[in-house]
Amino acid sequence: MLFTQLEFPIFLVAVLICVWLSRTHTARNSLLLVASYYFYAYWDYRFCGLLLLSTVVDFVVAKQMFRAQTTSTRRSLLLISLAVNLGVLGFFKYFNFFIDSARPLLESIGMSGQTLQIILPVGISFYTFQTLSYTIDVYRGVLKPVNRFLDFALYVAFFPQLVAGPIVRARELLPQLATVPEWSGRRFYSGAQQILRGTVKKMLLADRLGEAVDIVFASPDFYDGPTLWLAAFAYAGQIYYDFSGYSDIAIGAAKMLGYRFPINFRHPYLARSTAEFWHRWHMTLSRWLRDYLYISLGGNRVSSIVTYRNLMITMTLGGLWHGAAWTFVLWGAWHGMALSVQRWFSNHTRRRPPAAVGWALTMGVVLLGWVLFRSPDLAIAKTMLIRMATLADGIAWHPPLALLALACLLVEHVAWRTRLRKAMRLPINAWYSPIATTVMVWSLLLYAPRGFRPFVYFQF
Amino acid sequence: MKSTPVQSLVTTWLVGGITGTLLIALTSPLFVRSYAPLQADTVRRVWTLPAGQTYRWRSEGYANTSIGPHGMPGRTSLSGPKNTSGPQTKTGPQTKTGPQIKTGLANTADAFAWGTRLALWGDSQAEGVCVTDQQKLFARIEAQSDQRVAVLPLARSGEDAADWVTQIPLVEQPFQIDAHVLLIVDLPDLALAVNAPVPAPSTSDVSAANSALAARLPAFIIQAARHLLTESDDTTRRKLRFRIGPVAETSTRHAANSPAIEQQRDELDWRPPLRALRQSTDRPIVILYAPKVPQIIGDQMVASDPMAESFAAMKPVAESLDIRVIDARPLLLESALAGDWPHGFQNGQIAAGHLNAWGNDLLASLLVDAMKQTNK
Numbered sequence: 140m141l142f143t144q145l146e147f148p149i150f151l152v153a154v155l156i157c158v159w160l161s162r163t164h165t166a167r168n169s170l171l172l173v174a175s176y177y178f179y180a181y182w183d184y185r186f187c188g189l190l191l192l193s194t195v196v197d198f199v200v201a202k203q204m205f206r207a208q209t210t211s212t213r214r215s216l217l218l219i220s221l222a223v224n225l226g227v228l229g230f231f232k233y234f235n236f237f238i239d240s241a242r243p244l245l246e247s248i249g250m251s252g253q254t255l256q257i258i259l260p261v262g263i264s265f266y267t268f269q270t271l272s273y274t275i276d277v278y279r280g281v282l283k284p285v286n287r288f289l290d291f292a293l294y295v296a297f298f299p300q301l302v303a304g305p306i307v308r309a310r311e312l313l314p315q316l317a318t319v320p321e322w323s324g325r326r327f328y329s330g331a332q333q334i335l336r337g338t339v340k341k342m343l344l345a346d347r348l349g350e351a352v353d354i355v356f357a358s359p360d361f362y363d364g365p366t367l368w369l370a371a372f373a374y375a376g377q378i379y380y381d382f383s384g385y386s387d388i389a390i391g392a393a394k395m396l397g398y399r400f401p402i403n404f405r406h407p408y409l410a411r412s413t414a415e416f417w418h419r420w421h422m423t424l425s426r427w428l429r430d431y432l433y434i435s436l437g438g439n440r441v442s443s444i445v446t447y448r449n450l451m452i453t454m455t456l457g458g459l460w461h462g463a464a465w466t467f468v469l470w471g472a473w474h475g476m477a478l479s480v481q482r483w484f485s486n487h488t489r490r491r492p493p494a495a496v497g498w499a500l501t502m503g504v505v506l507l508g509w510v511l512f513r514s515p516d517l518a519i520a521k522t523m524l525i526r527m528a529t530l531a532d533g534i535a536w537h538p539p540l541a542l543l544a545l546a547c548l549l550v551e552h553v554a555w556r557t558r559l560r561k562a563m564r565l566p567i568n569a570w571y572s573p574i575a576t577t578v579m580v581w582s583l584l585l586y587a588p589r590g591f592r593p594f595v596y597f598q599f
Numbered sequence: 600m601k602s603t604p605v606q607s608l609v610t611t612w613l614v615g616g617i618t619g620t621l622l623i624a625l626t627s628p629l630f631v632r633s634y635a636p637l638q639a640d641t642v643r644r645v646w647t648l649p650a651g652q653t654y655r656w657r658s659e660g661y662a663n664t665s666i667g668p669h670g671m672p673g674r675t676s677l678s679g680p681k682n683t684s685g686p687q688t689k690t691g692p693q694t695k696t697g698p699q700i701k702t703g704l705a706n707t708a709d710a711f712a713w714g715t716r717l718a719l720w721g722d723s724q725a726e727g728v729c730v731t732d733q734q735k736l737f738a739r740i741e742a743q744s745d746q747r748v749a750v751l752p753l754a755r756s757g758e759d760a761a762d763w764v765t766q767i768p769l770v771e772q773p774f775q776i777d778a779h780v781l782l783i784v785d786l787p788d789l790a791l792a793v794n795a796p797v798p799a800p801s802t803s804d805v806s807a808a809n810s811a812l813a814a815r816l817p818a819f820i821i822q823a824a825r826h827l828l829t830e831s832d833d834t835t836r837r838k839l840r841f842r843i844g845p846v847a848e849t850s851t852r853h854a855a856n857s858p859a860i861e862q863q864r865d866e867l868d869w870r871p872p873l874r875a876l877r878q879s880t881d882r883p884i885v886i887l888y889a890p891k892v893p894q895i896i897g898d899q900m901v902a903s904d905p906m907a908e909s910f911a912a913m914k915p916v917a918e919s920l921d922i923r924v925i926d927a928r929p930l931l932l933e934s935a936l937a938g939d940w941p942h943g944f945q946n947g948q949i950a951a952g953h954l955n956a957w958g959n960d961l962l963a964s965l966l967v968d969a970m971k972q973t974n975k
Contacts, residue, residue, distance in 0.1 A: 573615020
């Protein structure tokens with residue numbers, strides 16, 4: 140079920156009423172678990188089995204790991220969890236990619252390079268990372284395994300974050316699921332407001348920008364340089380509003396149910412360095428990659444060269460996590476390179492560049508990265524970049540509503556740095572909150588582009 | 600008596616809700632199209648927008664259209680722009696107005712004599728609500744001919760040859776039409792011509808119900824309700840789904856676009872529909888064929904017309920029935936290759952959708968060039 144479908148608010152209200160009526164912790168969590176599996180089965184019930192497999196394996200492995208006496212047993216159990224989770228993810232997400240990439244080699248040794256028709260289960264990248272964080276934390280001894288299967292199953296499948304995050308770590312959510320949260324009217328209102336804001340971000344801004352992006356990226360040869368630049372900026376806006384909108388709805392829905400999720404975005408286009416960008420963009424993924432991959436590789440407690448290598452590996456794999464295509468791999472490597480270069484500079488010079496220069500350089504890195512990320516293949520990416528650089532001739536197309544949505548992006552980022560930040564949360568008592576709320580609801584009804592437009596991150 | 604915090608909160612939200620709605624109501628004409636009530640036109644026997652209305656179009660293109668008599672988009676009078684005979688009146692189905700009227704023309708060449716009154720038929724492409732009144736096709740023909748012909752825009756969105764064939768005999772006498780120009784964008788629209796009796800618009804049909812709504816409710820409320828209650832095609836009623844997936848893939852392509860039907864069209868016998876068209880009038884008929892070419896599909900520019908074979912089959916049949924055919928495709932293609940795309944808008948998509956101001960200019964130039972040749 141999409142958060143932007145009309146069915147979702149009806150589903151959410153039904154769940155809220157049932158949760159309100161359920162008195163005990165077991166009843167409440169059982170109900171949320173059933174609702175979460177229904178939410179997932181709404182797309183395709185056949186993949187609920189994978190979700191359950193991942194849940195059972197990690198629940199059992201973590202318990203055995205906690206009881207294990209030797210490090211080697213614990214390590215073996217961790218490897219089982221990694222093999223099952225990454226094996227399933229690898230098969231469904233990367234099998235065809237690797238076969239395609241290795242086809243010349245396979246054919247040269249007389250093997251066929253046949254790909255399979257595989258449907259990518261929605262949300263598999265997210266819940267795999269979520270369950271892995273639990274197992275790894277138990278392995279590292281920073282978390283005790285949970286006793287109640289019900290709580291763990293709900294942690295993995297909890298519908299607000301199931302499909303596209305935020306990637307909530309076990310130690311953040313499991314303690315909350317172990318108790319019945321207190322009812323709070325203010326929290327409920329704040330959650331509802333966040334859902335509305337997220338829906339506006341997705342349906343009014345991201346989808347409007349998406350119209351400008353899709354057409355240009357499909358045939359960049361026909362458009363002039365400024366139009367291609369506009370499409371690149373529009374994609375920067377689209378992916379931000381799309382994904383941060385999704386995160387807002389997820390966080391808001393959890394809040395209405397009484398749970399707290401970590402924030403996922405903090406106005407990333409204000410970043411003055413690539414490192415800062417990753418502290419503001421998809422923060423729960425950055426944190427996961429840092430804690431479970433970068434640090435596992437040795438982090439920065441090793442020689443400079445190895446640190447650069449770790450950065451490159453982490454970011455390249457982070458790119459590959461987004462999708463099985465070379466454009467994503469290159470995007471990750473591009474960011475890894477930018478982080479390495481920035482690290483080299485900060486290690487070798489004491490002076491930091493002026494804020495404006497840092498911001499402009501960061502935006503350049505991010506924008507070119509988005510061109511790689513959005514392009515359907517490397518050939519299109521190359522065409523886009525060459526035509527952007529040479530300001531090529533072609534159709535000049537500047538959709539006014541996309542420009543308006545980009546202006547919103549600018550105003551929102553600038554306003555967030557001023558005293559308006561508090562007002563942007565629309566406190567319940569403020570005189571302007573009902574006006575802004577009503578305008579947002581009407582605008583959604585009147586001005587959102589029509590048709591089926593899934594979230595960008597669903598494909599990951 | 601001092602109000603409690605809850606009372607004060609409720610008041611704030613009520614007043615705020617009303618203020619927000621008023622803000623939307625005030626600004627909506629900038630962004631929301633018109634939903635004007637229709638009226639039954641007794642001459643044309645169709646539902647039209649009432650004369651004197653201003654119709655807003657806001658999605659692809661951005662323009663206000665002044666509605667004239669009998670629902671004519673952009674033309675506020677039945678009289679010709681340069682009246683050379685007869686009095687100028689604004690009410691005149693019964694009054695003979697306009698430039699020199701020729702009646703009973705038999706030869707298609709006469710369609711292009713200076714001083715004729717042309718009826719322009721077509722669908723939304725000829726209607727042209729995406730562009731201003733001065734940029735509409737009928738206005739461009741009149742302007743480029745230095746007002747030496749009058750063009751009555753009788754095209755309506757969604758109409759095809761079945762509608763034109765029924766309306767042509769009804770309007771010829773009252774509007775003193777000398778010749779008919781049919782703008783054909785989708786060739787299958789032309790194949791639908793059949794001679795059939797025309798029922799008068801019924802007050803019980805959907806248009807009447809919609810008109811009643813449009814008369815009572817502001818456009819922004821109608822638009823919001825439409826978005827909420829219908830699918831993205833604006834006509835299919837929205838159905839909520841609560842059963843689990845996967846949902847069986849159903850073909851969303853319209854049956855009319857299926858390969859079998861397209862093949863049938865290629866093999867279509869053009870004689871019956873064109874004969875029906877011919878039999879609807881003894882005045883000259885001109886078909887202006889202007890399909891959506893070229894188009895950008897994926898990363899390719901498609902210059903070829905998918906209906907080319909069908910057009911090639913239709914043209915000789917039409918000419919044998921003394922229907923003149925003008926092919927706009929070479930001019931449209933040439934213009935696009937030069938970077939001036941005849942279709943599309945900044946707030947839609949360039950090279951797709953409706954004719955823009957430049958596209959109308961191009962088509963007008965084709966017609967006016969033909970007139971100049973005739974009048975040499």
